[in-house]
Amino acid sequence: MKKIKYIIIIFILLCSFILLTISSYANTISKSLSNNFLRLHILANSDSKKDQDLKLKVRDNILEYMNTLTFENISKNDAISIVQKNINNFQNIAEKTIKEEGYSYPIKIELGNFYFPTKIYGNISLPAGFYDALKIEIGEAVGQNWWCSLFPPLCFVDISSGVIDEESTEELKENLSEEEFSIITNDSETIKLKFKLIEIFSK
Numbered sequence: 001m002k003k004i005k006y007i008i009i010i011f012i013l014l015c016s017f018i019l020l021t022i023s024s025y026a027n028t029i030s031k032s033l034s035n036n037f038l039r040l041h042i043l044a045n046s047d048s049k050k051d052q053d054l055k056l057k058v059r060d061n062i063l064e065y066m067n068t069l070t071f072e073n074i075s076k077n078d079a080i081s082i083v084q085k086n087i088n089n090f091q092n093i094a095e096k097t098i099k100e101e102g103y104s105y106p107i108k109i110e111l112g113n114f115y116f117p118t119k120i121y122g123n124i125s126l127p128a129g130f131y132d133a134l135k136i137e138i139g140e141a142v143g144q145n146w147w148c149s150l151f152p153p154l155c156f157v158d159i160s161s162g163v164i165d166e167e168s169t170e171e172l173k174e175n176l177s178e179e180e181f182s183i184i185t186n187d188s189e190t191i192k193l194k195f196k197l198i199e200i201f202s203k
Contacts, residue, residue, distance in 0.1 A: 033126065033184070034113075036175050038079050038151040039133035040066075041114070044143030045105050051143050054101055058138060059146055061097045062090060063155055071153040072171075076132075079151035083111055083134050094136055105139030119147055121154065122164040124172070124184045151175075 042062070044055035069082055083090075087109060094107045111134050118128045134150065148155035152171040154164060164172075173181055 032177065033180055034129055034131050036076065036152075036180070037126070037131050037149055038076055038083070039116070039131050039147055040150050040155055041116075041133045041135045041145060041147045043135070043137050043141040043145040045139030045141065046143040048143070051138070054098070054103060054105075055138060055143065055146060057101060058094050058097045058136065061093050062136070065089065065093050066150070066155065071150060071155075074151070076151045076175075079153075080111070080132065083150065087111060087134075090134070090136070094138070098138070103139075108135075108137040108141070110135050110137075116147070121148060124154075124164055126184055 040062070042055055042059050045051040065086075069086065071079055071082065074082075091107060091109050094109065098105050098107060112132070113130050114133050114135060115130050116126070116128060116133075119126050133147075152168070152175045154168050154171075169185075172185070176184075
């Protein structure tokens with residue numbers, strides 16, 4: 001009987017160790033990804049076609065302005081500083097776009113740390129978790145959203161082909177560890193499992 005108790009205790013301790021190891025790994029990767037990305041997040045007023053079209057017009061005008069700023073060869077802190085200095089301009093551009101399209105929705109813009117579900121952008125996938133982001137809310141902000149990455153700079157990539165170009169891929173490699181890069185760009189079964197574990201433990 002004592003032997004069975006010892007086996008049960010050892011089994012519980014082993015399971016606890018494995019669970020703690022997985023949790024530590026998932027939290028480390030999740031935190032590192034969060035620290036290495038600055039996202040742009042735009043939420044539509046609703047899921048109606050008109051509101052979704054409006055969201056894309058706001059996106060296009062915001063990105064057109066961001067294209068005049070410098071988001072290449074800089075650090076994440078530099079990117080955050082650029083966004084902070086221009087946040088009133090982003091607000092004005094969004095409000096002007098809304099007005100020109102014949103709407104009167106209020107615009108709320110906030111730079112902060114927000115929870116994101118799993119998101120796919122081109123051929124990269126970011127697991128669910130908390131990320132720094134510039135969030136632009138249109139009206140009720142309950143419609144489908146759009147996102148990209150301001151740092152590393154992926155917002156200016158044409159993703160209609162579903163593939164991030166070579167230059168942007170190199171940007172990702174330079175700013176992420178080999179493990180992190182593999183997790184967000186690889187679709188092998190092992191990586192899918194790691195990705196799922198990060199999603200689970202990030203919550």
